[in-house]
Amino acid sequence: MANAKRIQKDLETLRDISAGSGEGTTRLSYTPAYRKGVEYLKEQMRAFGLVPHEDGVGNLYGDLTGQNPDAPKIISGSHLDTVHCSGYFDGQAGIICALEAARMLKESGEPLNSTFQVMATIMEEGARFPSLGGSRFAIGEHTEETMENTFDMDGVKLGDAIREYGLSGNLEETRRRPEDAKAFLELHMEQGLKLDQTGTDLGIVETIYGSRWFILTCHGATSHPSTPMDIRKDTALAAYKLITNIADTVARDYAGKATVTSGRMQLYPNDINAIPSRSQFSIDFRSGKLEHLDALEALMREQVRLIEKAYRVRFDIALHSAAPPTDNNPVLSKMLEDSAEELGYSHMRMDSGAGHDAMIFAKIWNIAMLFVPSRDGYTHCRQEWTDYENLAKGADVLYRAIRKIDKL
Ligand SMILES: [Zn+2]
Structure with missing residues (x-):
């Protein structure tokens, strides 16, 4: 069975060698702290016979070579980077549980037919460079052009960051192919x-929510706040009305099925003493069903038309980004579920509201995700917590599922 103490030691060591300095765990991509984390993982991989290597952009792999090295691999892992002042479970727990599964495979003395590969992806969080970067490079969605045209907040070019960190930036050695793997599992x-x-040990993910992000700009006219309500062209009021109308509909008709968020709002001239002539704000729809995203976009456009008329304003709508919902592979999900059942661990089916590398890898591989509890729902902050015993249960399920997948 998985060893919770070993999992604890790895996670605490990764925390202690991060750049958090007491303010949580900070491990941004291509920084000295990231390098320390990678070197620690490599040491742990070697200690149990895994062969580590980094690709051209910094994704780390550790191979436990199977009896048939040419067979498609079974891969499991998650991301090693964190947001600023994070906890030490988000991402990292998925790597360490995959590593623990590899140690169990090694200790069992019964090698797999396929090679089992532990993976630690880079640039997932978007804290330094845009999110899901490591996996997007791995499947070929990001290119040389991405390296030349992407910058961090300090103006450092992604390509330069990669090379200064000591990597080749070679995309040919980064590229993964559909035939490389029969499964990618992410805890x-x-x-x-x-x-x-609900006090449930594990979640078997069915769908990773898709998202659709818009930036809306509302054009009106500034004037003195004493301007009568029925003739002003108030772009703040129009924006608030639009957002609350959409949010009310989502809350009423899409409870548990979709969400809407407006996390950014800018007003011009942004003065107490002036009606805003322009407002610019984001609208973020998320759902597990493409038809919900389509319906919500249509609802937004319909509301825009009504509000333009009622508020004497004009909206520009720009699509910022879109990702379709991603279904987990039902055969792999069933294997995770059966494994949990056989081990006597409680489990439930659920969707993932957040995006993950697995949804990028789903474009080339069969994927499945296993969730462990977040105490009080906290993530991306120091309060982030999952019990080590619960992580050990996750590793047990991975181990068992890997054995099943190996026989496929
Ligand atoms: Zn994460």
């Missing part, structure tokens, strides 16, 4: 409350 913390509130 991750839930980033929600369902497992914690």
Whole structure:
């Protein structure tokens, strides 16, 4: 069975060698702290016979070579980078549980037919460079052009960051192919409350939510705040009305099925003593069903038309980004579920509201995700927590599922 103490030691060591300095765990991509984390993982991989290597952009792999090295691999892992002042479970727990599964495979003395590969992806969080970067490079969605045209907040070019960190930036050696793997399994913390509130050990993910982000700009006219309500062209009021109308509909008609968020709002001239002539704000729709995203976009466009008329304003709508919902592979999900059942661990089916590398890898491989509880729902902060015993249960399920997949 998985060893919770070993998992604890790895996670605490990764925390202690991060750049958090007491303010949580900070491990941004291509920094000295990231390098320290990678070197620690490599040491642990070698200690159990895994062969580590980094690709051209910094994704780390550790291979436990199978009896048939040419067979498609079974891969498991998650991301090693964190946001600023994070906890030490988000991402990292998925790597360490995969590593623990590899140690169990090694200790069992019964090698797999396929090679089992532990993976630690880079640039997932978007804290330094845009999110899901490591996996997007791995499947070929990011290119040389991405390296030349992407900059961090300090103006450092991604390509330069990669080379200064000591990597080749070679995309040919980074590229993964559909035939490379028969399964990609990602264990991750839930980033929600369902497992914690119901006291359930594990979540079997069915769908990773898709998203559709818009930036809306509303054009009106500035004038003195004494301007009568029925003739002003108030772009703040129009924006608030639009957002609350959409949010009310989502809350009423899409409870548990979709969400809407407006996390950014800028007003011009942004003065107490002036009606805003322009407002610019984001609208972020998320759902597990493409038809919900389509319906919500249509609802937004319909509301825009009504509000333009009622408020004497004009909206520009720009699509910022879109990702379709991603279904987990039902055969792999069933194997995770059966494994949990056989081990006597409680489990439930659920969707993932957040995006993960697994949804990028789903474009070339069969994927499945396993969730562990987030205590009180906290993530991306120091309060982030999953019990080590619970992580050990996750590793047990990975181990068992890997054995099943190996026989496929
Ligand atoms: Zn994460």
